[in-house]
Amino acid sequence: MFEAVLTLCLAGAEAECRSVLLPGYEAATMADCTAMLADTAPDLDVFGADVIAPGAPRCQPAGPVLDLQEIAPRLWVHKGAIAEPDRVNGGDVSNIAVVIGDASVAVIDTGSARWMGESLWRAVRARTKLPVSHVILTHMHPDHVFGASVFDGARVVGHAGLARALADRQANYLESLASLIGADRLIGTAPPDIDLAIDGKMEIDLGGRVLELSTWPTAHTGNDLTVVDRVSGTLLAGDLVFDGHIPALDGSVTGWQAVLEQMAGQPPVRVVPGHGGPVLPWPAGGAATARYLGVLAADTRAAIADGLRLGAAVERIAQGERDYWQLFDAFNARNATVAYTELEWE
Incomplete structure (x- = not known):
């Protein structure tokens, strides 16, 4: 080719x-x-x-093709590294999914940079000649969105708050990525334009394959969106579910807990998390994320009740979770800071 x-x-x-x-x-x-x-x-x-x-x-x-694993008929998943973006992994640190219908294809998340979108494009083309009709972005974080511009002609779909959130942060995201993975790896990368903003629920029909999209109140971020593939009974959860990689809080700890509880009552039998997996049973696959958030919230409330200032509280909060997660030191202090800032005003 x-x-x-x-x-x-x-x-x-x-x-x-x-x-x-x-x-x-x-x-x-x-x-x-x-x-x-x-x-x-x-x-x-x-x-x-x-x-x-x-x-x-x-x-x-043809250049490199992104590795995809078929976890259900015509549902393919790429597992990103459980790592922070660096020059070795090039920002390939999050999960990506491809759903193929009878008429078209949907891509869920696109990686940190255009080079990943290009590798994903080749992977799709290796499996089907059907058009990519939709690129669905689960939230604003850069490791999920910056490969989207490769899919020219597809409708880019996201939470109603996604465009504003990206506008506020995209310059900082791109500057940070350039320092982490190298400016040359970012060449051609551009922030995605959101063509279809969702508030609530909607369905996308790929031809004999209906995807149900849901937006959520502030949880992992303020613009989380999930996808359910009805045919395979698979929940594509974005970063509302983590596995192995410690959860990263950029929204509301109590909101995230409430959203996970609501999601647990949904009918899917498996889940693709935003990191790790790449496929877990549902709702059992969300239990570790829920446990961590519970400890984070409880320890934060205890630190506040004990009168600890933020700096001292961060050193104590959720330390009992250290052995359960990779990248604990990179994320837990930030999570504790966000949780403390939220819960001190309860």
Whole structure:
């Protein structure tokens, strides 16, 4: 298989370059790919003024394909590393799902950068020629959203509060990612535009495959969204459920507890968490997240009742959970700070 690419370099730093995929020009032969480029020129304005192209688009053998595991018929999941983004993993640290219907395809989350969206695009194309009709984003965090721009022509779907949340944070997210994974790995990456904002519930029909989307009150974040694939009985929970990776609180600990309790009554039999897994039984698969949040809340209330100031409280809160989670030191202090700030005013 061959594909069209364009070399892009950071403006003012021409040594930092990357070959960016131009989706839609895949062909079995180099000649066919080149003919497609000659017939229909790609729109290169989408990459903006921060990069320059030292050459014209060209065809080459297809690049790396994201690893996907089929956990149910025509439901594929990629398991990201349980790690913080770095130059080795390139930001591949969260789970991604692909659901294939009879008429079209939905992608749930897209990774930290365009290079991940490109690898995901190739993985979809390796399995079906059906169009990707929807890209569903479960919440605002960068490891879930920044590969979305690869799927030009798909409707990008998210919580009604997602666009505003991204607008407020996207500059900081991209700056932080550049320092963690390298500016060259981010070349071509752009914040997603939300085409369909949801408040409540809606259904997406992929052709014989209905996905039920639900938005939630403030929990993990202020813009959490889940997907239920009715055919397979699978809940795609985003970061409302963690496995192995310590939960990361960027919203409300009490809100998250309430949402998990409500979700536990839903009919799915399995869950894909935002990190870990990649597939767990439901509702048992949410028990560890619920336990951690319970300890976090209880320890925070106890620290406040004992009159501890924030700095001292953070050193004590949820320490009994340390042995159950990876990345505990990277996230627990932040979680404790968020919980303390919320619960001191109860």
